[in-house]
Amino acid sequence: MATYTITELAREFDITPRAIRFYEDQGLISPTREGPSGRNRVYTARERTHLKLTLRGKRLGLSLSDIKSLVDMYDSPKDTEPQLQSFLVVLARHRAALELQREDIEIMLAEISAHEEESQRLLALAGQAREEPSAE
Template sequence: MATYTITDLAREFDITPRAIRFYEDQGLLSPTREGPSGRNRVYTARERTQLKLTLRGKRLGLSLSDIKSLVDMYRSPKDTEAQLQSFLVVLARHRASLEQQREDIEVMLAEISAHEDKSRRLLALHTKAGQTA
C-alpha cells in the first residue's frame, strides 16, 4: 500500500506542510503516526484523496464545514445516493451565493463606470475652460 509523508503531499499539491497540518487540525485528514513519540505523519492513498477533495473544495470556494461534510461522505460510503443529494445541496447553496456576489459586483462595476464617465466629462470641461482662458 502506497504511503506518503507530509513533504511528499506538500510537494505534489504545491502547498505548505503547515497547510496540511491545518487541515489535519480541522479533522479533514487523520494520518497515522510513526517514529519516536509518533512524530512522523504517514498518509495513505485515502488521506491523499481526502486532501485532494479538500483542495478541490477550497478551489470551488466552499467553506471548511462544507468541505468537511464532503470528506466525511468520502470516509463513509454507506448511502451514495444520500451523499450525492447532500453534495448537490452544498453546491446549490454555494452557486446561489456566488450568483449573488456576481450581481453585487456587476452593480459596483456599473457605479464605477458612471463615476469614471462623470470624472472624464468634468476633466474635459476643466481642461477646455483652461485652454480658453
C-alpha cells in the first residue's frame, strides 16, 4: 500500500506542511504515526484523497465544515438517501452564495465600464482642447 510523508504531500499539492497539519487538526485527514514517540506522520492513499478533496473544496469556496461533511461522505456508502440529501443541501447553499457573488461581480463590472467610458470621453475632450488653435 502506498504511503506518503507530509513533505511529499506538501510538494505534490503545492501547500505547506503547516497547512496539512491544520487540516489534520480540523479532522479532515488523520495520518498514522510512526517512529520515535510517533513523531512521523504517515499518510495513506485514503488520506491523500481526503487532502485532495479538501483542497478542491477550498478552491470552490466551501467552508471547512462543508468540506468535512463531504470528506466524511467519501468514506460512507455512496448511494444512501441521507448522504445524497445532505450533499444536495451543501450544493444548494454553495450555489446560492456563488449566484450572489456573480450578481456583485456583474454590478462591479458595469461600474468599471461606466468609469472607463467616462475616462475615455474626458481624455478625448482634453485631446480636442489641445488641438484647437488659441484665438490670439
